[in-house]
Amino acid sequence: MTRAELVQLIKSRKSYLCVGLDTDITKIPEHLKDKPDGVLEFNKAIIDATRDLCVSYKINTAFYEAQGVAGWQTMQQTVEYIGNEHFKIADAKRGDIGNTSDQYAKAFFSALPFDSVTVAPYMGSDSVQPFLKYDGKWAIVLGLTSNKGAADFELQPCGEGLLYEKVLKTVSQWGSDENIMFVVGATQADSFTAIRQIIPGHFLLVPGVGAQGGSLKDISEKAMNNDCGLLVNVSRDIIFASGGADFAEAARTKALGYQQEMAKYLG
Numbered sequence: 341m342t343r344a345e346l347v348q349l350i351k352s353r354k355s356y357l358c359v360g361l362d363t364d365i366t367k368i369p370e371h372l373k374d375k376p377d378g379v380l381e382f383n384k385a386i387i388d389a390t391r392d393l394c395v396s397y398k399i400n401t402a403f404y405e406a407q408g409v410a411g412w413q414t415m416q417q418t419v420e421y422i423g424n425e426h427f428k429i430a431d432a433k434r435g436d437i438g439n440t441s442d443q444y445a446k447a448f449f450s451a452l453p454f455d456s457v458t459v460a461p462y463m464g465s466d467s468v469q470p471f472l473k474y475d476g477k478w479a480i481v482l483g484l485t486s487n488k489g490a491a492d493f494e495l496q497p498c499g500e501g502l503l504y505e506k507v508l509k510t511v512s513q514w515g516s517d518e519n520i521m522f523v524v525g526a527t528q529a530d531s532f533t534a535i536r537q538i539i540p541g542h543f544l545l546v547p548g549v550g551a552q553g554g555s556l557k558d559i560s561e562k563a564m565n566n567d568c569g570l571l572v573n574v575s576r577d578i579i580f581a582s583g584g585a586d587f588a589e590a591a592r593t594k595a596l597g598y599q600q601e602m603a604k605y606l607g
């Protein structure tokens with residue numbers, strides 16, 4: 341999906357919501373646990389209930405890989421079920437020497453129909469470049485993450501700024517705002533203004549709203565750009581809004597709340 345197509349979706353749905361399919365098999369409702377593929381049924385119901393309210397789905401591959409071959413099949417069926425009207429993110433946090441990253445890119449962009457993959461920048465340019473060779477596909481590179489451990493490396497001094505600032509400055513030179521996005525945690529609101537000074541035009545994938553306590557209002561006020569430039573991910577707060585048979589309705593109610601707030605910020 342191109343940037344222009346993504347921006348058009350945001351405008352038409354009045355939403356920059358990304359629903360995170362972090363489908364923990366132990367948390368799906370009891371009546372689905374006995375089904376041959378309860379996770380797939382759960383995902384389909386969540387997708388059906390939220391399609392018109394979001395512009396993106398993020399599949400965190402860990403929750404699928406943990407189930408072995410069956411989980412990988414569930415992931416494939418889920419991403420195919422989403423279709424082509426949403427920006428599909430494989431949250432796999434990959435990145436390796438060039439010829440290995442080539443294979444990761446093939447896995448998510450050719451074998452599976454994802455639009456983007458989350459990538460760790462630690463190994464440098466040759467580890468990220470393979471994800472930039474596909475038209476209409478994106479590398480979403482970790483910038484300043486939402487977790488406590490962001491302080492261990494990302495927020496450490498490096499040259500004239502902080503390490504994550506160096507990452508944003510350097511990685512943005514490897515491609516363009518048509519094929520690179522950056523991950524910035526919603527819990528890092530104090531840094532949004534500084535981040536927008538370094539990368540005013542790039543899209544940001546912002547996780548950490550909901551279960552991690554980040555504020556949609558703060559992000560939207562401080563980091564939205566002319567094209568919106570934001571995909572705000574919410575996983576647990578939407579998909580596990582209810583643990584009962586009404587889980588899909590409860591997910592829709594939550595997603596609707598986020599979408600209506602987003603429509604306000606989009607103006």
Ligand SMILES: O=C(O)c1cc(=O)[nH]c(=O)n1[C@@H]1O[C@H](COP(=O)(O)O)[C@@H](O)[C@H]1O
Pocket residue numbers: 360362400431458484485486487523524525547548549550551552573574575576577
């Ligand atoms: O790359 C990510 O998506 C990510 C980066 C980050 O800094 N923090 C973060 O929480 N995430 C992911 O975003 C999702 C957040 O989930 P919830 O906290 O349940 O909304 C999970 O899939 C995390 O792996």
